[in-house]
Amino acid sequence: MDLRPGPRGLLAAGDREWSPLFGGSPGIPPTAAMLFPSEAPLTSQAYDFLANLVYERSRIRLGPDRQTLVAGRLRQRLVALRIDDYADYCALLKSPQGADEVDALIDLISTNHTHFFRESSHFDLLTRQLLPRLAEKSIAGMRPLRFWCAACSSGEEVYSLAIVLAEFCRLRPAVQWHIEASDISQRMLERCQQAIYDADKVSVPQQEWLERYFLRGIGDRDGYFRVKNELRRQVTVRYVNLFQDVYPVPRGLDVIFCRNVMIYFDVPSRNTLIERLTDQLAPGGFLFVGHSESLIGLRHGLRTIAPSVYMRPE
Numbered sequence: 001m002d003l004r005p006g007p008r009g010l011l012a013a014g015d016r017e018w019s020p021l022f023g024g025s026p027g028i029p030p031t032a033a034m035l036f037p038s039e040a041p042l043t044s045q046a047y048d049f050l051a052n053l054v055y056e057r058s059r060i061r062l063g064p065d066r067q068t069l070v071a072g073r074l075r076q077r078l079v080a081l082r083i084d085d086y087a088d089y090c091a092l093l094k095s096p097q098g099a100d101e102v103d104a105l106i107d108l109i110s111t112n113h114t115h116f117f118r119e120s121s122h123f124d125l126l127t128r129q130l131l132p133r134l135a136e137k138s139i140a141g142m143r144p145l146r147f148w149c150a151a152c153s154s155g156e157e158v159y160s161l162a163i164v165l166a167e168f169c170r171l172r173p174a175v176q177w178h179i180e181a182s183d184i185s186q187r188m189l190e191r192c193q194q195a196i197y198d199a200d201k202v203s204v205p206q207q208e209w210l211e212r213y214f215l216r217g218i219g220d221r222d223g224y225f226r227v228k229n230e231l232r233r234q235v236t237v238r239y240v241n242l243f244q245d246v247y248p249v250p251r252g253l254d255v256i257f258c259r260n261v262m263i264y265f266d267v268p269s270r271n272t273l274i275e276r277l278t279d280q281l282a283p284g285g286f287l288f289v290g291h292s293e294s295l296i297g298l299r300h301g302l303r304t305i306a307p308s309v310y311m312r313p314e
């Protein structure tokens with residue numbers, strides 16, 4: 001697996017520093033060193049090179065209006081690398097030693113905003129209409145339900161889905177399920193794998209789900225919740241670039257969540273992506289995109305089930 005291990009401090013102690021909710025107690029100390037920002041100006045020439053490289057590798061389209069944002073995000077990176085100007089940074093990216101740095105660049109450029117139960121109507125639709133049908137198929141086919149969160153950021157989407165599935169299966173223990181969680185950002189994948197979230201940001205539709213699916217941090221971990229093992233072990237976290245040649249994810253999927261990422265891609269890239277995701281779905285499987293990302297204007301052979309939800313015909 002291409003996923004690098006997360007920071008030791010959070011993972012090494014296992015679950016000993018975690019207790020059931022509503023019982024324990026003080027915060028993870030800040031880990032990032034404070035760095036003085038680089039003063040180097042980002043020239044248009046360097047920016048064009050960076051924007052082309054990011055597009056070539058990730059299809060994330062950085063328009064001319066993003067130059068200030070990119071400079072802001074890269075400033076501390078140059079300081080950390082002890083590089084004085086962007087021409088030297090570009091030279092590093094072009095060199096054979098720069099291969100890992102391209103990943104770091106994309107990591108810094110990508111927008112990772114997400115939260116628990118984002119676009120909650122998708123989870124409602126799943127629970128009320130789609131899961132009952134899929135569960136029947138799963139039982140008849142004697143196979144687990146297979147889900148893929150294809151640009152999952154730090155994992156809030158993944159564990160929202162996991163909670164919905166666990167809740168659905170409380171009354172149907174015969175139904176097995178598994179979630180593939182992937183992203184292009186190693187930094188986000190580490191967070192997804194750790195499944196540790198600021199307690200203030202863990203917002204779920206039913207209060208009892210907090211107790212059922214999260215542990216509360218105690219001691220140094222006070223103020224944080226961790227998703228319980230019983231959900232985490234249903235999830236495989238791995239690096240996937242949506243434009244890499246072959247996906248390391250099984251085909252015949254029942255549901256793909258690919259939400260709030262297409263907005264960063266141009267139309268030809270969206271067409272390629274939808275074609276590949278369709279191919280990855282089982283007949284009768286569902287594709288969820290972000291609420292602001294309909295497939296209107298794209299080439300596809302999917303049926304519209306609800307706004308931003310599509311089905312591969314049987």
Ligand SMILES: C[S@@+](CC[C@H](N)C(=O)[O-])C[C@H]1O[C@@H](n2cnc3c(N)ncnc32)[C@H](O)[C@@H]1O
Nearest residue numbers: 058110113114151153184185241242259260261
């Ligand atoms: C705004 S977040 C969306 C997170 C989540 N799906 C949601 O809707 O809340 C977009 C994510 O897409 C990822 N991403 C961008 N380009 C990608 C690519 N080419 N392959 C895989 N993931 C990508 C980013 O790293 C980021 O974590």
